[in-house]
Amino acid sequence: MSEFFVHPDIKKAETLPAEFYRNPEVFERQKEAIFYKTWQWVGDLDSALPGNGSVFPIIFLTPMAQEPMLLVRDKEGTPRCLSNVCTHRGNILAHHPGKMVQLICGYHGRRFGLDGQFKSMPEFEAAEDFPRPCDHLHQYPLKTWHRLLFTSIDPSFDLGETLSQMDERVGFLPLDQLKCDPLRSRDYLVNGHWALYCDNYLEGFHIPFVHEGLNAAIDYDAYETHLYLHMNLQIGISKGDSICFDLPKGHPDYGKSVSAYYYWLFPNMMFNFYPWGLSINVVRPHSPSQSKVSFYTYVLDESKLDQGAGADLDKVEREDEFVVEAVQKGLQSRHYHTGRFSPTREQGVHHFHRLLAEHLSI
Ligand code: FES
Ligand SMILES: [Fe+2]
CATH class of the missing domain: 2.102.10.10 (Rieske [2Fe-2S] iron-sulphur domain)
Incomplete structure (x- = not known):
């Protein structure tokens, strides 16, 4: 049975090996070790x-x-x-x-x-x-x-504390008015491992290379990543006069032009807050080489739809799928074993790999 270890120091750490994504036994173990516990x-x-x-x-x-x-x-x-x-x-x-x-x-x-x-x-x-x-x-x-x-099913941690940390930044929004809009919600079948899809989500490093449109709306140099215990947050700062949140005084980001709060909850959920509302993305594992990604849309302010970092999410998704599916193919190579992390741009992926390795070694 394979064991996984990811060094706590990102400067020294290696990414999870290709075997993690390839091995059907490891995929099966994730059901008990990760999904039943979260x-x-x-x-x-x-x-x-x-x-x-x-x-x-x-x-x-x-x-x-x-x-x-x-x-x-x-x-x-x-x-x-x-x-x-x-x-x-x-x-x-x-x-x-x-x-x-x-x-x-x-x-x-x-x-x-x-x-x-x-x-x-x-x-x-x-x-x-x-x-x-x-x-x-x-x-x-x-x-x-x-x-x-x-x-x-059998949680290993209390979610309440994690969720209240989300309130620190998005609690000022009228979240009790969230209403799902099924017409704007949709599913994508991705030919890739569920964790590869999350890996890609957890860094903004690829934005200038993969998302031309999104890159025009956000300031790559000002991009932030914050780590919590079972959650992390990426903050997109808008470029020029691109649409951003109207943050109240006393907010931790007051004075910044925040265009998106990208919260990720271990292991497979994303809560993307935009000035127009919330897009919840859930990555459901189907097999080691296939996943279903569902987007659920909750609109709070229709007048702000289709602008800035929250615009054209379908195009951004297709661009992400293209790279995730390419990595899925790349990981089948007998010459690829593991990679390294950028200490300045891949803190979220490192955090995810640490959590995966920890859960699989319990
Ligand atoms: S299965 Fe017999 S009463 Fe429910
Ligand atoms: Fe992306």
């Missing part, structure tokens, strides 16, 4: 759970994890994330979003409250030692940040 963004309150009694079935990180979950808002309005699997013989409880007063399994009629507690079951009067605690539905942790929902 959080996934699973939607927003208004789209998934518009009222008390709403239920919304999801599959956690499909197709890699395939964990059937059910987002539920009980009659008091408390949101929860329950297992969507009946504790009798494993039937899926809810197939469609809707409103319910209780959950009734369509196979043999077992009933649960919207809090996941077992309520009743026909023909079980003679069953001994029944019901037991395991007859209730399993409850997963659910975090709400403004209107956005996050859950996890």
